[in-house]
Amino acid sequence: xAPAHIGQATRGTTNTNRxxxxxxxxxxxxxxxxxxxxxxxxxxxxxxxxxxxxxxxxLRAARDDVEVLGLxxxxxxxxRARAQLDEVRAGRTAFSRAxxxxxxxxxxxxxxxxxxxxxxxxxxxxxxxxxxTDVADxxxxxxxxxAPDGMLVEGTCDEIGRVSTWIEVGPDAAPxxxxxxxxxxxxxxxxxxxxxxPKALIHRNVAGERVHDLLTMLDDEWRRAAPASAFGPVQRWxxxxxxxxxxxxxxxxxxRWRLGEFTVPWSAVAPA
Ligand SMILES: C[S@@+](CC[C@H](N)C(=O)[O-])C[C@H]1O[C@@H](n2cnc3c(N)ncnc32)[C@H](O)[C@@H]1O
Numbered sequence: 001x002a003p004a005h006i007g008q009a010t011r012g013t014t015n016t017n018r019x020x021x022x023x024x025x026x027x028x029x030x031x032x033x034x035x036x037x038x039x040x041x042x043x044x045x046x047x048x049x050x051x052x053x054x055x056x057x058x059l060r061a062a063r064d065d066v067e068v069l070g071l072x073x074x075x076x077x078x079x080r081a082r083a084q085l086d087e088v089r090a091g092r093t094a095f096s097r098a099x100x101x102x103x104x105x106x107x108x109x110x111x112x113x114x115x116x117x118x119x120x121x122x123x124x125x126x127x128x129x130x131x132x133t134d135v136a137d138x139x140x141x142x143x144x145x146x147a148p149d150g151m152l153v154e155g156t157c158d159e160i161g162r163v164s165t166w167i168e169v170g171p172d173a174a175p176x177x178x179x180x181x182x183x184x185x186x187x188x189x190x191x192x193x194x195x196x197x198p199k200a201l202i203h204r205n206v207a208g209e210r211v212h213d214l215l216t217m218l219d220d221e222w223r224r225a226a227p228a229s230a231f232g233p234v235q236r237w238x239x240x241x242x243x244x245x246x247x248x249x250x251x252x253x254x255x256r257w258r259l260g261e262f263t264v265p266w267s268a269v270a271p272a
Pocket of ligand 1 (some may be wrong): 006007008009010011012013014015018019043044045046047051071072073074077093106107108123126250
């Protein structure tokens, strides 16, 4: 009997370079840098395998032994990605012919040959098309497959990856943090992040919820920091985040601020 793949095929929208922000974050993360077996799963890679190939290329700079397994619930998308991989192996693309990437069919059960446990599972723009009530079960299924020190990175972004947010979830299925990552050049209001929150939070951007308070504070301080834009959007962003810190927000590693990014502990956004 064919194995059951848990989940449902949804729209396959994807794009070259769309996931560069989260890839960069994973590449710097201690989970990837310190793990014994750097197997990374790209779950729900979509209509093309390009984001899995990009993920491998970006992570290889941090771990040259990284391996990426792209999993898709839609069998036609697996065939298409494998055909793309043939092109890569033949040297007809910009990706390395030796890219350590493979593609297979799978769902939230995260089937991995040989029972290996991934250090990282990236599931981007996958749960967006599910119900909020499906999130806990999906997190729990995916994280149960992780290595003991692994992480699930579950998030959402716009079509071209300028607005992106993600949640880091531990192997115990408990969320640890929310990261917001925005292209600052041309940014009108960081409140735009509200439209691209992960499914666990997107319906919580209402008065009385912590994530709403956080995004309101961010927008207020961004507006107050307008005079700093004379020195560029990065300076304006830094001023806004500094003001939020002064007001008590914990915004993670400051070296990431210049990237248009910050990370808050889950307790700062957990649904009420
Ligand atoms: C919108 S695309 C996202 C593509 C890519 N990750 C990105 O962010 O550009 C979502 C993909 O997830 C796949 N998908 C949905 N549920 C899934 C599941 N449970 N397991 C594996 N793939 C799934 C869909 O078939 C679809 O191709």
